[in-house]
Amino acid sequence: MNYSFDFVPIWRNFDTLLYGLGIGLSLAALSILIGVVIGGVVAFGLVSKNKPTAWIAGLYVSFIRNIPILLVIFFMFFALPQLGIRFSKITSFVAALSIYAGANLAEVFRGGLQAIPKGMTEAGMAVGLRPMQIRLSIIIPLMLRSTLPSMGNAFISLFKDTSLAAAIAVPELTYYARKINVESFRIIETWIVTSLLYVAATFTIASLLRLFEARLAIKR
Amino acid sequence: MNSILEISGLRKSYGPLEVIKGVDLAMKPGEVVSIIGSSGSGKTTLLRCINLLEEFQGGDIRIDGQLIGYKTSNGKRVALPERERAKNRALTGMAFQQFNLFPHMTALGNVTLGLRKTRGMAKDEAVAVAEKWLERVGMSQRKNHYPIQLSGGQQQRVAIARAIAMNPKLMLFDEVTSALDPELVNEVLNVIQDLANDGMTMLLVTHEMRFAYQVSSKVIFMEHGVIAEEGDPKEMFHNPKSQRLAEFLGKSKFQ
Numbered sequence: 001m002n003y004s005f006d007f008v009p010i011w012r013n014f015d016t017l018l019y020g021l022g023i024g025l026s027l028a029a030l031s032i033l034i035g036v037v038i039g040g041v042v043a044f045g046l047v048s049k050n051k052p053t054a055w056i057a058g059l060y061v062s063f064i065r066n067i068p069i070l071l072v073i074f075f076m077f078f079a080l081p082q083l084g085i086r087f088s089k090i091t092s093f094v095a096a097l098s099i100y101a102g103a104n105l106a107e108v109f110r111g112g113l114q115a116i117p118k119g120m121t122e123a124g125m126a127v128g129l130r131p132m133q134i135r136l137s138i139i140i141p142l143m144l145r146s147t148l149p150s151m152g153n154a155f156i157s158l159f160k161d162t163s164l165a166a167a168i169a170v171p172e173l174t175y176y177a178r179k180i181n182v183e184s185f186r187i188i189e190t191w192i193v194t195s196l197l198y199v200a201a202t203f204t205i206a207s208l209l210r211l212f213e214a215r216l217a218i219k220r
Numbered sequence: 221m222n223s224i225l226e227i228s229g230l231r232k233s234y235g236p237l238e239v240i241k242g243v244d245l246a247m248k249p250g251e252v253v254s255i256i257g258s259s260g261s262g263k264t265t266l267l268r269c270i271n272l273l274e275e276f277q278g279g280d281i282r283i284d285g286q287l288i289g290y291k292t293s294n295g296k297r298v299a300l301p302e303r304e305r306a307k308n309r310a311l312t313g314m315a316f317q318q319f320n321l322f323p324h325m326t327a328l329g330n331v332t333l334g335l336r337k338t339r340g341m342a343k344d345e346a347v348a349v350a351e352k353w354l355e356r357v358g359m360s361q362r363k364n365h366y367p368i369q370l371s372g373g374q375q376q377r378v379a380i381a382r383a384i385a386m387n388p389k390l391m392l393f394d395e396v397t398s399a400l401d402p403e404l405v406n407e408v409l410n411v412i413q414d415l416a417n418d419g420m421t422m423l424l425v426t427h428e429m430r431f432a433y434q435v436s437s438k439v440i441f442m443e444h445g446v447i448a449e450e451g452d453p454k455e456m457f458h459n460p461k462s463q464r465l466a467e468f469l470g471k472s473k474f475q
């Protein structure tokens with residue numbers, strides 16, 4: 001093997017890669033925010049005493065969780081326009097990712113909800129709070145706290161899933177990496193640097209989350 | 221004087237199992253009533269019905285003259301909407317065996333929550349009221365602590381402050397010292413005694429016979445979902461009329 005490494009073309013385009021990384025992180029951040037809202041609402045559906053509500057929520061979760069995420073992306077980007085519903089690439093991608101994250105987080109949140117002792121709701125009732133006030137002031141904060149580590153993991157895996165955006169030509173890290181490949185033919189070097197960027201980013205996110213969790217733990 | 225609490229013909233079942241089988245009880249302002257009785261006799265269930273944490277199938281509960289939980293329309297008994305029930309619940313304060321403090325809020329936050337959301341107080345006012353009650357239960361030094369940073373006795377005192385700050389007509393205590401280490405029991409009982417001295421109307425379930433004897437104006441002995449015997453604590457403890465009560469007191473070693 002006498003391959004000679006040449007990272008120069010990569011360094012020349014390094015700002016493009018960083019830009020792509022920023023896009024990827026932004027897409028993941030936006031998707032997790034929407035996903036948390038979807039997941040939260042659906043989780044309350046899952047534990048609802050109302051049968052049809054629980055059934056519809058369950059259907060959504062098991063359907064989305066059991067198909068590949070790429071399919072959701074393609075559905076949003078290629079199938080919906082056939083029905084006359086047309087979004088931009090970025091919008092359809094974020095929508096797909098959010099729907100996907102929502103289903104996974106709904107499961108996580110359901111577990112969080114079920115782990116909250118009944119006494120919390122009853123203590124809220126005893127001071128005269130209405131059901132919605134109990135949900136907002138007590139149940140949701142406790143649910144978010146106990147599921148924070150899982151949300152962190154969901155965010156990290158969502159960030160990695162943003163690489164799938166390359167499949168519909170949304171310019172993010174993987175997309176730019178492929179572009180540099182095509183232009184420079186430094187394929188190995190590009191993928192090494194790109195991988196390191198992904199690793200550095202996920203590592204940083206994970207560390208920040210751990211720090212945040214540790215700070216919250218003091219209060220609990 | 222009008223009754224603060226008036227229960228007539230209360231019946232409650234869990235599915236097919238009837239656990240309250242016709243209870244009548246009236247309490248005047250400032251009265252302290254203790255409920256004693258063996259495990260499973262329905263003491264907790266009775267308190268939970270008064271606080272509307274449970275549905276009940278028969279009878280009426282009035283607090284300060286107001287019928288709670290249900291109304292009669294066209295001769296049928298219907299449950300009040302949840303909004304109304306929430307208001308009804310705020311008429312009484314409840315202290316639980318397991319404290320049930322909100323772990324994500326400080327002692328102060330636990331007390332102000334109901335003041336702000338239910339009583340609609342502005343933040344400053346709620347904090348002032350909460351601080352007054354935390355002081356009263358000896359917890360003002362630790363008002364900014366989270367429940368996990370407090371001992372069981374301290375948590376229970378905060379929980380009592382949280383309930384009483386709402387200015388309820390009637391305080392309900394369900395075995396509030398049962399989950400505590402023995403050396404922490406007294407600090408909580410002292411708080412209750414102090415509130416009793418101050419004229420708070422209180423209904424308490426307790427296994428602390430000595431405390432029931434000392435704090436109560438009346439004692440109720442429950443057996444199998446009914447009030448088996450009731451009366452003046454001295455009479456009840458020294459001259460129990462029924463064999464069952466005598467046995468029960470013997471078992472709980474009250475001399």
Ligand SMILES: Nc1ncnc2c1ncn2[C@@H]1O[C@H](COP(=O)(O)OP(=O)(O)OP(=O)(O)O)[C@@H](O)[C@H]1O
Pocket residue numbers: 234237239257258259260261262263264265266
């Ligand atoms: N959620 C429930 N579902 C079904 N049965 C219940 C429920 N809660 C209580 N019971 C039953 O109702 C009866 C009365 O229970 P309750 O908790 O009121 O008794 P208690 O007098 O408070 O007993 P203890 O001294 O052990 O606290 C018991 O037979 C109990 O098993």
Ligand SMILES: [Mg+2]
Pocket residue numbers: 263264265395
């Ligand atoms: Mg009980």
